[in-house]
Amino acid sequence: MSASARTAVLSTSARPRHSRSVAAIAALLLGCAIALAAPALSTAQAEETPATSAPQTTADETATESTPAASTPTATEEPNPSATTGPAPAPQISHPNNGQFVGSNRTTVSGSKAASQEIQLLSPRGGDPLCIVNDASTSWSCDNVYLQNGPNITLRVVVTGSPTLSAEISVAVLGAPTVLGGLTGSESNGWVRGTGHPQAIVTATLPNGDTCNSTADSSGAWACLFSGLGNGSLNVTASQTSSFSRPTSSNASTPVAIVFDVTAPEAPVVTSPSTGAQVSVAGAQYSGTGETGATVTVFAGAYSVCSAPVIGGAWTCSAGGVAAGSYSVIAVQKDNAGNVGPGSTPASVSYVAESTPTPSGSASATPPVTPTPSPSASPSPDGAVAAPGPTAEPSPTPGPGTTAPDPQAAEPENEGAAASAFPGQWNDPTRFAAAIGPTGTGSPFPWLQAGLLALGALLLIAVPLRLLAGTISRSRGGRPLRALPSLAGRNRVREEYEVAPTVRLNRWLPGGAALLAAATFVMLSGPIVDQPAYLRLLVAVIIGLVLVNAVAILVPLWWSSRVLRLRGTVTFLPRYLLLIAAAAIASRLFDIHPALLFGLLGSVTLTATTDAVSPHGAHPAAAQPTTAQRGQLAAVRVGALAAFAVLAWSLGSLLPAASDFVTSLAAETGNTIVLAAIGSAVLILVPVGHTSGRRILSWSPLVWTGLTVVTYGILFAALSPMVEQVQSAGTGLTLWITAATFAAVCASAWAWQRFVTPAQR
Known part of the structure; x- marks a missing residue:
């Protein structure tokens, strides 16, 4: 192997070993x-x-x-820590404590919970929870939670998704009441009203510490009166105590500024219709002046006619539906604070059944109101309407199981409406308080007109009555015709009794009972409504009748003893009660205003005396009263009544208009004297039976004629509003024709009995 090849092999084998490293x-x-x-x-x-x-x-x-x-x-x-811990603990409520009293509807509920738990504070009334807390903290708090009032309010907190992890307590809750203002709004005449828990005792407090208490009614409304206040704005707070909170009271409410005004407004002025005006029963417009912002209510006698606000110092309203007749129109006004001032000067207005009234009172095309006699809305110069308790509309409270979507909206709204009235109805003027006599607008010579009417009554009524009575007496063999039959008499002979039965009674009892009965009949001569003012009227009528009877008795007794030198005897006549009732009922049926009244309960008669001595001097001879003496005594009685009526009428014209208890009582007493005295004088002058008029006519026809004209003239002058109404209604001619027919019939019967019957014998 060559060197190069060996090198290549070495390098190739070395590379894998390097890559693995x-x-x-x-x-x-x-x-x-x-x-x-x-x-x-x-x-x-x-x-x-x-x-x-x-x-x-x-x-x-x-x-x-x-x-x-x-x-x-x-x-x-x-x-994981959660894998090593046990089950989560239940949440707890630490505030408020179980059984604690909570004096506010808004409170804080707090407690403890496990970390990262989501809890819910349930609403006692059901529905949405009051609060939801979801954080990692181990404590929770729900602020400004609304709780309704109650002795056992249940608070329950639960873990979301685990309802078994919960806690529950029970508390008593009584929140502060509310102060809404005065009886009619933000102004007050001393009254403060509001809402609270039903049957709770609410205490309202002023900044100076003065308080007044009231018990909330079943709807939660309350009202109390502060006394001794002056005019000005004061903050008023209130707290309340209930049966489940005693002796602890709730928290005080938020102060509310109330403007106190304790000064009554002046009497309004009625400019239309004016005194003596004639308006249509179909509708009339009433207007006048008053205090800006006040509300004026118009009354016609016992009728509440209409109401109107005073804007710019003037007011006007229209109404119809008043029954035909003569009424005293009075207006009263109530300011924003609820003070009611005195009544306006009464205006005698005649309501007639005709379509177009006189210019003094224009008809309303569409009468918006049909007035009805209303004791709750009567001319109350002093207001109070003592005012009846205010009422309030409680806010509905959802019961268990209902849904309250918003806890804030679950709080009841404080709403209330106070009942307005006129406190002090003792001061209301009645029909008897209205001024009587000529208005000066119906005729330029009202007294001359009254005199002419008196002559007409003499010739067409009084003289024909005398002729008729004489005719009937002669036909009965000379026995006189009694004006009224005897109410009592013996129907068994005295001999049937060994001893005549007697009953001893206090002499004042029959007189007092008769006086009360007479006063009741006199009151019935006009409309009566259930107002305290008519109790005052009863007192005034009793006083007036006592004075009239005193004059009718004491003056003749003085005359008989001092002038005639004879003894006078006072005789109680029960039949006079029938005359009183008949006159009152006739005045009511025929709507005679002022009423024609009769108020006497007895008479004074002359008795024989033993002052004279017989010619032989053995026994004193009884001196019998002569016809002249009886006639003089009767004339004195009639004259005293007529003079007393004129005196009371004159004094009444000097008194202020009826606006409060004293002036209303004085006006009603004076008017009772005038009407009862002159009415009695007129009726006893009727020459029938054993009346005073028959005795005067037998003694002196001239004196009887003069007294008849004078008394009838005074009567027609007092009844001049009624005379004007009869003339405007067009019935005057019918009455004259009826009177003339009656006179003709009586004269014919007298002439037949006097001339024809003797000739036939």
Whole structure:
């Protein structure tokens, strides 16, 4: 073998041995690189995996998936901690404590949980959870959670997906009540209203420490009154105590600024319709002036007609539906704070059944309101409407099993509506408080008109009645015709009793009972509604009737003893109660306003005296009253009643308009005196039976004629609104024809009895 060939063989055999060494070194270096890179790759994978994903991949698994099958895992791998620990613990509630009282509807609920657990705080009312916590912390907290009021509110926390891992507590919750403002809004006359837990005791507090208490009703509404306040804005807070929280109260509510206004507004002014106006019952427009921002309510007698806000110092409203008749129109206004001022000056207005009213009160084409007698909305100058308790609409509370999508929206809204009224209905003016007499607009000479009507009544009613009574008396053989039959009498002879039965009663009892019955009948002469003001009216009527009867008794007694030198006897006449009832019922049926009243309960008669001595001087002779003396006493009685009516009428015109309890009582008493005194004088002047008019006519026809004209004139002057209404309604002519027919019939009967019947005998 040559040298070159030997060299080639050597080089060829050496190359494989060198290549294997290089390969082994490369494989060793690659294995070291893989072992070093495995932890870094595992860390990168852990960072890219979300916290809420499936269980994390360990470093061993990452290295196994990244390393070829032939590679061997490193000896530094650590095992998974979760594989070596026990089951996760249940979450806990640490605040509030079980059985604790919570004085607010908004609170924080907190506790503990396992790391990386997702927990849910369930709503006591069901539906969506109140709070969800999902973090790696071992504690949890839900802030500003709303809890409804109640003695046992259940709070439960569970682990998501593991309902058996839970905790539950029960607490009592009573949140702060709410303050909504005054009775009518943000302004108040001392009343504060709001909402709270039903039947809870709510305490409202001012910055100076003054408080007022109220018990919330079944709907949660409450209202209380602060006294002794001045005008100004004050912050008001409130807290409440319930049966399950005592003696602990809830937290105080958020302060609410309320503007207190305790000054009542002035009386409004009614410019249309004016006093003496005639308006259509179909509809009329009412207008006037008042305090801007206030609300004016118009009343016609017992009717609440319409209401309107005062804008720019003026108000106007329209209404129809008032029954035909004469009413006293009064307006009252209530400001935004709920204060009700005094009533306006009463205006006597006649409502007639015609389509077109006078210019003083224009008709409303479309009456928006049909007024009805309403005690709750009556002319109440002092307001109170004492006001009735406010009402509030409670917010619905979802029951168990209902869904509350938003915990914030689950909180009840504080809504309420206070009932407005006029406190102090004792001050309401009644129909008897309206001014009586001529209005000055119906006729240029109202007194002349009243005098002419009095002459007409004398010639067509009074004189014909006397002729008719004389005719009937002669036909009965001279027995006089009694005005009213006797209400009592003996129907058994006295001899049937060994001893006549007697009942001893206090003499004041029959008189008091008769006075009360008479006052009740007088009140029935006008519309009556269930208002406290009509109790005041009853008192006024009783006072008026007492004074009228006192004048009708005391003045004749004084005259009989001082002038006639005779003894007078007071006699109670039960039949007079029938006259009182008949006059009142007739006034009510025919809607006579002012009413025609009769108020007497007894009479004064002269009795025989024993002052004179017989001619032989043996026994005193009884002096019998003469016809002249009886006539004089009756004339004094009628004149005293007429003078008392004029005096009361004059004094009443000097008094202020009825606006409060005292002025209304004075007006009603004065009007009762006027109407009862003049009505009694007119009725006892009727010359029938044993009335005062018959005695006066027998004594002096001239005196009887003068007294009849005067008393009838005063009566027609007092009833001038009714006279104007009759004239406007077109029924005056019918009444004149009826009176003339009655006079003709009576005159004919008298003439027949006087001249024809004797000739036939």
